[in-house]
Amino acid sequence: MFQSILSNLAIILLGHLLMSTLITYRERFSKHLLYIYTVVLFSTVSITMLYLPISFGDYRLDLSLIPLIFLALFRGWKITVPVLFIVSAWHFFMGSDETLSSIVFVLILPTIFTLLLYERKIPTNINLKILFIITACWIISDLPIILFIPNGMEIFKNTFLLRYISFLSVASIYCAFILIGYKNDRLKQRLEFLASHDPLTNLLNRNKFIEIVEVKMKESDTNHYIALLDIDHFKQLNDTHGHLTGDSVLKEISSIFNKYESDNLKVARYGGEEFIIYLKTVYDKQAVRTLEHIQNEIRTTPFHSNNGGSLHVTVSIGLAKFESGSRLYDVIHQADNHLYSAKNENRDQLVVSFD
Template sequence: MVIFNYYLFKQSIITFIYFYIPERLNKMLQSILSNLAIILLFHLSMSMVMNHKKKIPTSLFQITMIIVGSVAVISMFYLPIRFNHYWVDMRMIPLIFIAYIHGWKKALPTLLIASVWRFFMGGAGMVPGILFGMIGPTLIALAFHHRSKFNKNYIEGIVIIIACWLFSDFPIIYIIPNGWEIFKSTAFIRGSSFVITATILYMFITQDRQRRTLNEELEKLATEDPLTNLFNKRKFYEVVHRKITTLQPKHFLAMLDIDHFKQINDTHGHLVGDKILVLLSNILIKYRNERVTIGRYGGEEFIIYIGNSTNDEAKEMIEEIIQEIRSASFPIGNSKTIQITVSIGLTEMNDHLSLLSNVNQADQNLYMAKRKGRDCLICR
């Protein structure tokens, strides 16, 4: 029954548009909806490109964004909206949003491509169309780019759209004969169509940004240790497994454990223990690079991967870490500090063993370092 009623409602809307709306207004609405469809397709394409940003080389990403914007603007040249004897389109809306959100690096190339295309199309409205319908609105939006954090600032967005629309209508008012009369007779429908279309796009972009931000936060929670911001164990294994197939010739794994950490927690409290874990991770992060990956293994244990290195280079780096931690002062509050030491087990990875087996070998070396008296490195 619900489906049947919806079908009747849909049919009644179509019937109303085709039989009760005047033909001139009907064609105008169809043109407006065509422009809206292009703009929403533009958003969909931009969103798809943004979703794959991490997988696309930076230069290709920039070029793709510029092409998508240029195609959207150029497409609307061929779908003008007729107001009496005056023809317009919504070309400025994609330009405004590209400028407002992405800045000049994407907006100006898009503007240049679309302007050149419009120039070669020619026609009486070519010059004012480029100056007032494209260049002006783009520059206005660029002036607000630094504020484009999209914290649901709808009012500012609407004000920018209205300002750009009024600027684009300058030729109507001051150049076309009887321009002020034409402007007054078309201002409501033109202004409302621009504002409604831009608001719809604004809402889509806002929701898309919020979704993307949420996905990034969820991905971060799934791959990072929330206390130290290092890789968690699962992400560490994933990254290292990928690296051992590309980096040559040797790979090393090190397991690091804070000496007497339980005693620190029992004496100073778990908040101090957490603070020490954070400060220690900050020291380790300084050694992170393309060849070195660091993760929190669990508790007070950390794991380090060193790729494309020699035995001496790997040992030298681990010894440097031990020495830096040994000489550091860790504040615990009330202007007090404590010293800590770490024990580390280092192993050269065996290509014939699994990653977990190599981790187990580094872990065995770590416990040998603890049995030896701690504050040292064991490498076998």
């Protein structure tokens, strides 16, 4: 019995290692190919476990349901259903006369039950939820003993503890590795975010912005623009209302930028109270109109000061256009010159480099 448990555990952890490797290098695969690899991997693990049952006298317990439970719990319907279909089909064509009841109770019903409890975000009480799901799925999978075997209830009473402990122990170890992997993946994503974003505003930082724009500049079927935006009288605002109010204004302006951000518009904090914007449009008027909308929304937004009052903030903007053969830093320099002109023209202005 223990040898079978260890064999099942080895197979399931090997599958987890391979899945972790796929997740680590997921950027190298297309979404479609990654989906296929995941389906094949989980199907293979579950089918292999069919051939490693745990024996209790004349009765056996296979643990092929466990990968399906966690796949359903953490990945949802889209990827679980094809894996369930493949494993069930294999079980049907390779099984015995009792295969149909095994497929229904051991595979289909527990998996559907788990899918009904699927959540996109991992809840805080995930450990209790997993314990409940594992126990419920084990009970469902053991129902054929009670329903279809003579003296089934007596057999269930004599073996249920060992069967449950075997099922729970393998599932718990697998669960621990999955949760550790999720925590590591979230930590990695957080570190990547911090490396590419400004910590105060959560906008892109300058280096990441330059990296993104240099890629987008290669698209030749549209026009590209760079704008530099500066908050007017920001030093005076800090001196009068305090740096906490200044930080609050930066955050609120960043939230306005987030409304406009898309594949055609990227914003980064350039330094201090200055922001840099990349725009991609077909017509010059579209770029100007978008910046005017942003400028007007900032102008009409009541910002909150640290003492509970409200502030009105304006911004100056310099806009430059990529011309044939332009280098990014040359366009940024040009936008900076126009920003300087806007601030010299009583601020709250938009100055462009084209008609």
